[in-house]
Amino acid sequence: MPDPVCIVGGTGALGFGLALRLGRAGVPIVIGSRDGARAQEAADRARWRVPAGNFGGRENPGAVRSAGLVILSVPFRSQSETLTNLKPALGQDQLLVDATVPLAAAVSGKATRTLGVWQGSAAQQAQEMVPEGVRVVSAFHTVSAALLTDLEHELDEDVLVCGNRREDKARVSELVDRIDGLRAVDCGPLEMARIVEQFTPLLISINVRNKVRAGIKITGLHT
């Protein structure tokens, strides 16, 4: 059985969708939330949707301690505070998969625009904030939360993965590839997240124009 994965913000749309899909793929999931009761309630909902899945729900620090790989899926306005609170819980050799997008909506701006982050990207801000030894990989910015949550929908798109260590990206890619219809694509070092995080507002713009839930696929790859 694969190692458990913790999803901080697993009560939100994207986090919950990832929990469902990964849970269905046989990955034990611990949903984390600031509110332990809400986390448990989300785990119950997930279990109801995917009865064969292994779902738990806990307050963030406990949830994070229980997993080697932590997916951070919170709105940009909460990213910094969440990471500050998680610092004591994050330990050596943990992998933090950051899915944060610095949408201008965080400061009442448009969802088709982003904020400039001093470090370059939300993922690089996360890397600056986590304790030494914790590595950040950036992923999951282009997959629609609604399509992940709709388990009848057959996915057919890519997840763009950025990170500084090949073995960390391989670990995240292995997780991505467990989900039917998703393919992980290595996009280079973590600094490339400043580009990949921009894809979300672009897809939002395409969605609005075409009344769809768009995703991204990289053409020309051999796999």
Add this chain to the structure above:
Amino acid sequence: MPDPVCIVGGTGALGFGLALRLGRAGVPIVIGSRDGARAQEAADRARWRVPAGNFGGRENPGAVRSAGLVILSVPFRSQSETLTNLKPALGQDQLLVDATVPLAAAVSGKATRTLGVWQGSAAQQAQEMVPEGVRVVSAFHTVSAALLTDLEHELDEDVLVCGNRREDKARVSELVDRIDGLRAVDCGPLEMARIVEQFTPLLISINVRNKVRAGIKITGLHT
């Protein structure tokens, strides 16, 4: 027969590839260059590759005056100077399709990084520089020059189009769709070019890692 299209920078890799593909699709092409002889030489090469095509070559100002739609395909370091020189030639109701990417390579930086452009993007810089009445549409940042030029290669990817007027984007999309295997996707107003222009360095990063010539496809669209 469709209106002639002028490609400023049609002697370069991307511009020449577009000339070949559009010429093969029956669009009359005028290749523009600072050097009229080089433009004619490129037109000869294009005719040799696509004997049925209609190719001419002229110095930039004359080339631009001969077409309603002008594709600007020059390196970022030449974009501003080229536009300054083209000002007297560009007239009301002409459409400028900007394919410029502000790669950091323009100032000896990495091709996987971009420069910050004060106006937001190279396309918005172009919009600021052209005479009033000339509209700018942004396109052709994600299609590999090498794959365009390799006429044996069957394309299967998208061209992301940004612009402020729906009818301008429709005109460019109609042109894109003439090329077999390319599909135009409306990405929203011109300001979205600041995101789309970032796709080029990302694809370069993916190319380096995977030894491919990657492109982009938007999933979930109905067409």
